[in-house]
Amino acid sequence: MDSISVVVGAVVVIALFFDFTNGFHDTANAMATPIATGALRPRMAVALAALMNLAGAFLGTAVAKTLSTGMFNDGIKVVPEMVFAGLTGAITWNLITWFLGLPSSSSHALVGGLVGAGIAYSGYNSINVANLVEKVVVPALTAPLVAAIAAALATRLAYAITYRGDNKDGLRTGRGKYRVGQWFSSSLVAIAHGTNDGQKTMGVITLGLIAGGFVTKDAGIPLWVMLAAAIAIAAGTYAGGWRIIKTLGSGLAEIKPAQGFAAEMSTSASILASSIFGFALSTTQVASGSVIGAGLGRKGGSVKWGKAGQIVIAWFLTLPAAGLVGAASASLTHIGTVGIVLDAVLMAAVSIAIFQMSRRNRVSHHNVRSEVEGAAKAVTSPRQVRQAAKAAEKAAKAAKAKAKKGKK
Amino acid sequence: MNIDWTKFEQVALGAIGFSAFVVIVYSLGVRFLTSAQHLAGKGNKAASSRELALRVLSYALFAVAAVAVAWAVIWMFQVMYTPAK
Numbered sequence: 001m002d003s004i005s006v007v008v009g010a011v012v013v014i015a016l017f018f019d020f021t022n023g024f025h026d027t028a029n030a031m032a033t034p035i036a037t038g039a040l041r042p043r044m045a046v047a048l049a050a051l052m053n054l055a056g057a058f059l060g061t062a063v064a065k066t067l068s069t070g071m072f073n074d075g076i077k078v079v080p081e082m083v084f085a086g087l088t089g090a091i092t093w094n095l096i097t098w099f100l101g102l103p104s105s106s107s108h109a110l111v112g113g114l115v116g117a118g119i120a121y122s123g124y125n126s127i128n129v130a131n132l133v134e135k136v137v138v139p140a141l142t143a144p145l146v147a148a149i150a151a152a153l154a155t156r157l158a159y160a161i162t163y164r165g166d167n168k169d170g171l172r173t174g175r176g177k178y179r180v181g182q183w184f185s186s187s188l189v190a191i192a193h194g195t196n197d198g199q200k201t202m203g204v205i206t207l208g209l210i211a212g213g214f215v216t217k218d219a220g221i222p223l224w225v226m227l228a229a230a231i232a233i234a235a236g237t238y239a240g241g242w243r244i245i246k247t248l249g250s251g252l253a254e255i256k257p258a259q260g261f262a263a264e265m266s267t268s269a270s271i272l273a274s275s276i277f278g279f280a281l282s283t284t285q286v287a288s289g290s291v292i293g294a295g296l297g298r299k300g301g302s303v304k305w306g307k308a309g310q311i312v313i314a315w316f317l318t319l320p321a322a323g324l325v326g327a328a329s330a331s332l333t334h335i336g337t338v339g340i341v342l343d344a345v346l347m348a349a350v351s352i353a354i355f356q357m358s359r360r361n362r363v364s365h366h367n368v369r370s371e372v373e374g375a376a377k378a379v380t381s382p383r384q385v386r387q388a389a390k391a392a393e394k395a396a397k398a399a400k401a402k403a404k405k406g407k408k
Numbered sequence: 409m410n411i412d413w414t415k416f417e418q419v420a421l422g423a424i425g426f427s428a429f430v431v432i433v434y435s436l437g438v439r440f441l442t443s444a445q446h447l448a449g450k451g452n453k454a455a456s457s458r459e460l461a462l463r464v465l466s467y468a469l470f471a472v473a474a475v476a477v478a479w480a481v482i483w484m485f486q487v488m489y490t491p492a493k
Contacts, residue, residue, distance in 0.1 A: 059481075059485050133411065134411050134412070138411060138416065139416075139419075142416055142419075142420070143419075146419065146420045146423050146424070147423065149420075149424060150423050150424040150427045150428070151427070153424060153427075153428055154427045154428055154431040157428060157431050157432055157435060158431050158434075158435045161432065161435035161436060161438075161439055162435055162438055162439050162442075171442065171443070171446050172442055172446070173442065174438045174439065174441065174442030174445075175438070177438045177441065177442070178434075178438065181434050181473070184474065184477060185430075185477075188477055188480070188481070191481060258435075261431065261434070262427070262431050265426075265427040265430050265431055266423065266424075266427040268427075268480075269422065269423040269424075269426040269427045269480070270419070270423040272480060273418070273419040273422040273423050273426075274419050277415045277418075277419065279415075279419070
């Protein structure tokens with residue numbers, strides 16, 4: 001086996017690892033709000049998201065093409081080592097933001113890493129700036145805003161339509177019924193996520209294959225690449241990024257079922273519409289924008305602007321930070337095979353260190369619900385209401401029996 | 409650099425319009441179903457026929473919302489799909 005094959009093989013493996021981190025980093029986009037409102041149990045939510053991501057990854061290849069052919073100028077020789085370096089930048093940033101519980105963009109981490117590595121290898125002129133601005137930067141700025149407006153409007157509409165005035169007839173608003181709708185709306189977000197993000201890894205693997213001379217630039221995405229990327233993102237989604245679920249489910253705004261439904265519909269509509277034009281937008285940014293919009297759309301609703309500010313700072317840092325790691329990594333891979341091995345070892349060490357640190361303050365499916373419920377305590381599921389009523393009845397009976405005994 | 413802003417306008421209009429449509433239809437379904445459930449306890453004939461009508465209407469609206477979501481997925485598949493090589 002020649003050295004190019006080994007490097008391309010390493011690119012495929014590390015790209016699939018990135019896809020896995022992308023999955024668990026972004027589970028929150030679809031499932032944070034249904035978990036927060038009690039529409040779905042945490043484990044069931046991530047299983048549903050994984051299934052839908054798997055299906056979504058097969059739906060198209062427009063975004064994959066943006067990444068595999070549109071980032072670098074024609075005539076620029078993309079080498080597999082460069083793609084490898086870009087991926088290490090993306091993975092490192094993804095793990096850092098996951099540890100901090102910040103819903104930053106996996107897509108921008110990927111683009112930033114690749115651009116940083118590209119600049120380190122071939123200089124600033126290698127980057128197709130026009131395409132990057134149109135397909136990555138402008139959507140990054142506009143998509144969260146569009147999603148926020150859509151979610152705020154949808155939330156207002158939902159509350160206006162189900163409003164029951166002074167409730168003198170004892171008529172309920174029935175807004176708990178949005179929980180059933182959330183099963184479908186969150187599934188749609190997960191499909192949209194699979195469509196948009198699953199393709200990014202397909203694009204990167206294809207970029208590596210093109211760089212290694214295994215496929216031509218206009219050959220399209222090979223079937224095995226589609227399959228592998230779909231399975232990796234689904235597995236990562238099932239692993240569940242509980243820290244970010246906690247932030248998005250309760251850290252940004254208190255979300256009730258009607259808001260959750262409106263936010264998820266806005267997220268999925270924004271992602272699907274963008275995917276058609278091949279915009280490599282951030283599903284995380286769109287989901288965060290929708291949650292903020294839904295928070296603002298409800299009368300009396302509020303948004304935790306401190307947390308929102310932290311998230312926005314992470315968004316702005318993502319491209320340059322991943323780019324810097326990508327560039328540093330590229331300078332190592334320049335050395336040759338030793339550099340690539342060193343790079344891989346360093347990335348593995350950073351990953352293990354972050355996972356070890358995360359164990360000190362563990363958030364998992366066991367405690368994510370209580371953490372989220374703590375913030376969204378106003379939201380109680382019908383089952384919880386029934387259970388509370390039964391418990392109260394039991395307590396009253398016990399008290400009565402005790403009183404009778406006392407009399408005797 | 410020439411950015412095609414019409415694409416962004418289409419994305420914005422599509423996202424806002426589609427989410428508003430589904431939420432309106434589903435919310436009407438929620439409203440009618442809640443009214444039907446409220447009428448269910450009344451027991452008289454007029455109330456029960458009104459309850460049935462509201463129930464049917466609400467389920468029809470939920471079905472329209474579901475069809476809209478399914479249509480979005482199918483439409484996206486048709487527009488975006490390019491067979492793997």
